Amino acid sequence: MYTTEETTLANLPLGRRGIVKSLDAEGIIRRRLLDLGLIPGTVVEPIRKSPAGDPIAFKIRGAVIALRLEEGHRVCVRPL
Amino acid sequence: MGLTYQRSAKRVLRANFVNSPASDYIVALAGNPNTGKSTVFNALTGLKQHTGNWPGKTVIQAYGNYRYKGKMITLVDLPGTYSLFTNSPEEEVARDFICFGEPDVTIVVVDATCLERNLNFVLQVMEITPKTIMCLNLIDEARRRNIHIDYKKLQDKLGVPVIPTAARNGEGLNQLKDTVNRLASGLICPNPRQLRYEDSIEKTIEELAAELIPTLQDRINKRWIALRLIEGDYSVIASIKKYLGSSTFKEEFEYGTDTPRMGCFK
Amino acid sequence: MGQTPQEWVVLNDVVHKAETFRNLQGENIHDKIVSNIYAEAESLVSDVVELTNIKKDWDHRIDDIVTSRIFGYPLMLVLLGVVFWLTITGANYPSALLADLLFGLEERFTRLFQILGAPAWLHGLVVLGTYRSLAWVVSVMLPPMAIFFPIFTLLEDLGYLPRVAFNLDRAFKRVGAHGKQALTMSIGFGCNAAGVLAARIIDSPRERLIAILTNNFVPCNGRFPTLILISTIFIGAGVASTYGNMAASAMVIGLVLVGISVTLLVSRVLSRTLLRGEPSLFSLELPPYRKPQVGRVIVRSFLDRTIFVLGRAVVIAAPAGTITWILANVYIGDLSIVAHAAGWLEPFGQALGLDGIIVLAFLLGLPANEIVIPIMLMSYLAAGAMLELNSLSAMRELLVSQGWTWVTALNVMLFSLLHFPCGTTLLTIRKETGSFKWTVLSAVITTAIAIVVCFLIAQGARIFDLV
Incomplete structure (x- = not known):
């Protein structure tokens, strides 16, 4: 649980904050992830999961934004 | 045929949004989703449309008029978007109107409880047009949550007017209208902070x-x-x-x- | 293309230079630009914002329950049930009151016509045709709308709808659709045309089109009263009166669940066939809950939505009533026009467990779903069973005397739920897709499903001797 090894946003346990390292996406998806504020250096916290486990809602720069697992796996983070 | 910028082109674009006859100023209303933008729109224009609480609810471009100190102002409600980089049709609509529609003023409605995310949008608008007013909405909500914003300092740093409002109960709206008129008529000349790149x-x-x-x-x-x-x-x-x-x-x-x-x- | 003006050459030249620079840079310039802006915003915020003992928000605790693994889905169902139960229970009394009032007025009109010595056809056209269909639309439609719209608007203002989309996204992902489709469906409960318009919040054209084509499977306010009315008089009346409203609510929830299942099924088929493609990026903001301004919501939802929708229904119901009366009372040979048409449609209707008049009423109800029931009742009445129709039990008697069974009732509800979108919705689909083909398809898909479902139920009931 206290590992600081890099992982993806979707793997981050609820309540465990992480810092964005890089995005594994190109083109429009990359642009949209950036627009949501997921730029390297941003601190993100997974707050809740949908009852089905997917999507997951994250606190990103003051707003609560839900992403599907596919997108969550595109964001590499280092747990804090 | 020359390619001088035709005033008529602007009219064509504006006509896409606004069919209203002679108004003194055209004002664009932009902002992130869920900042109370529609509430500001309704409060200013006196329209009493219903505004729900779900992201993206402004799906139809609305415009309305109001009169302030002898001027007729047409307010164009742009779709709520997170940015002006064209990743979606809504963002393109908002960007095109702010850039090519050449509104006399662009008001950016901002959620005071979520300033950082919203400032990102304000800075993008300021890159396009200096004639920007930041409407710091939901200020009552921010106070309730003990978020204190030094908006004078913010105004100095941004170089554009920052008006705190609580559109739901009408707080700050007169000052907003006043600032719109003064900016549109050239009484205020904003000097927006310019983003520098490498x-x-x-x-x-x-x-x-x-x-x-x-x-x-x-x-x-x-x-x-x-x-x-x-x-x-x-x-x-x-x-x-x-x-x-x-x-x-x-x-x-x-x-x-x-x-x-x-x-x-x- | 005409000749290229000098300025475009310059512009193209600039574009080319920009491209060269971008390629030389190697790194992603867009990344840098976005990072730069966010960094600027961050530093500004740290300069001007001060936080003192931040209050823990209620939002968090409400969301813990609303999106909980255990309570999330049941809560959605319970909420839906409560809304329907309130609507059905609350609508009963005012509905009866309005019916008494309006049909009382009808008698006075009749007497007035007699005193004035007006010819029978004029009385029929104005009172039995135009006025009566107006009275039905108002007494049957107004009370449920006036209750449903404010409750729904309160939920919408509170911020509950994005949570519904959050909870349901997994199901939509599985069928290759967008989670925000749940939002457009929620709006569809109010009005399908509004739901189709709301599909603009979905960026990907493929997923937006799926949302548009399936929105009609959510019963709108024009169809709710039909569903409520029929489940009240056929299902509600079947059980002890205290549980009548609950049974009727359960029936309506069941129908909504059928609608949702069909939505998912059709979305799946579409995303595997005509609208194949990759799922686009899904991101959904869960905005903070907002305390609705209750008084305002009630007034606004009544004035903006209820009166608007009712007004539209009334505008269509008046001429529809007049025309239906004419069709039902002009005879060709020894049968009225309605009887001719219904007779012609009868075999088709029977195959679906309906009858000719029901099918005719759905066809004539294309402009607005609200007028289907009035047209149906008027056509039945013209067949001459009875004259008074101001109570639910009288309505039940009339329908049963026309050969209605529980299969007829069920299939009318299912057909209403699944059949072609109303005229306004079709026009909206045409406008939003810019395509005639997709508009036609939206009507064909829905109607085909309605026909198949009703046919299977009718034939099943016949084979197993359930009627």
């Missing part, structure tokens, strides 16, 4: 902006266009040709702004 980018921006002068003349923000070209946003070229171009080009890039395009599904 030297190599800045140098290229300058070069390209200079080359754009014959095409765009003195009307559109050439620095901003140059920046979009550098990052490879080709939709901006399409928009230039669409709104500023000769009839041949106009037809080529023409599509109805009031109906979203369904692309390959036509």
Whole structure:
């Protein structure tokens, strides 16, 4: 649980904050992830999961934004 | 046929949004989703449309009028978006109106409880037009949550007017209207904070902006266009040709702004 | 394309230079631009914002329950049930009151016509045709709308709808659709045309089109009263009166669940066939809950939505009533026009467990779903069973005397739920897709499903001798 090894946003346990390292996406998806504020250096916290486990809602720069697992796996983070 | 910027092109674009007859000023209302933008719109124009609480609810461009100190102001409610980079039809609509519709003032409605995310949008608008007012809405909510914003300092740093409001109970709206009139009539001249990029980018921006002068003349923000070209946003070229171009080009890039395009599904 | 003006050459030249620079840079310039802006915003915020003992928000605790693994889905169902139960229970009394009032007025009109010595056809046209269909639309439609719209608007203002989309996204992902489709469906409960318009919040054209084509499977306010009315008089009346409203609510929830299942099924088929493609990026903001301004919501939802929708229904119901009366009372040979048409449609209707008049009423109800029941009742009445129709039990008697069974009732509800979108919705689909083909398809898909479902139920009931 206290590992600081890099992982993806979707793997981050609820309540465990992480810092964005890089995005594994190109083109429009990359642009949209950036627009949501997921730029390297941003601190993100997974707050809740949908009852089905997917999507997951994250606190990103003051707003609560839900992403599907596919997108969550595109964001590499280092747990804090 | 020359390619001077035609005033009529602006009218064509504006007509896509606004059918209202002679008004003194056209004011765009922009902002992130869920900032109370529609509430500000209703409070200013006196329209009593219902506003729900779900992201993206402003799906139809609305416009309304209000009168303040003898001036007739037309307010255009743009779709709520997170940014003005054209990743979606809504973002393109908002960007095109702010840039090519040349509104006399652009009000950016901001959620005071979520300032950082919203400032990102304000800075993007300020890159396009200096005639920007930041409407710091939901200030009552921010107070309730013990979020203190030094908006005087923010105004100094941004270089554009910052007006705290609580549109739900009418707080700050008179000051907002007053600022709109003064900005539109040239009584205030904002000096927006300019974002600086690294030297190599800045140098290229300058070069390209200079080359754009014959095409765009003195009307559109050439620095901003140059920046979009550098990052490879080709939709901006399409928009230039669409709104500023000769009839041949106009037809080529023409599509109805009031109906979203369904692309390959036509 | 005409000749290229000099300025475009310059512009193309600039574009080319920008491209060269971008390629030389190697790194992603857009990344840098976005990072730069966010960094600027961050530093500004740290300069001007001060936080003192931040209050823990209620939002968090409400969301813990609303999106909980255990309570999330049941809570949605319970909420839906409560809304329907309130609507059905609350609508009963005012509905009866309005019916008494309006049909009382009808008698006075009749007497007035007699005193004035007006010819029978004029009395029929104005009172039995135009006025009566107006009275039905108002007494049957107004009370449920006036209750449903404010409750729904309160939920919408509170911020509950994005949570519904959050909870349901997994199901939509599985069928290749967008989670925000749940939002457009929620709006569809109010009005399908509004739901189709709301599909603009979905960026990907493919997923937006799926949302548009399936929105009609959510019963709108024009169809709710039909569903409520029929489940009240056929299902509600079947059980002890205290549980009548609950049974009727359960029936309506069941129908909504059928609608949702069909939505998912059709979305799946579409995303595997005509609208194949990759799912686009899904991001959904869960905005903070907002305390609705209750008084305002009630007034606004009544004035803006209820009166608007009712007004539209009334505008269509008046001429529809007049025309239906004419069709039901002009005879060709020894049968009225309605009887001719219904007779012609009868075999088709029977195959679906309906009858000719029901099918005719759905066809004539194309402009607005609200007028289907009035047209149906008027056509039945013209067949001459009875004259008074101001109570639910009288309505039940009339329908049963026309050969209605529980299969007829069920299939009328299912057909209403699944059949072609109303005229306004079709026009909206045409406008939003810009395509005639997709508009036609939206009507064909829905109607085909309605026909198949009703046919299977009718034939099943016949084979197993359940009627």
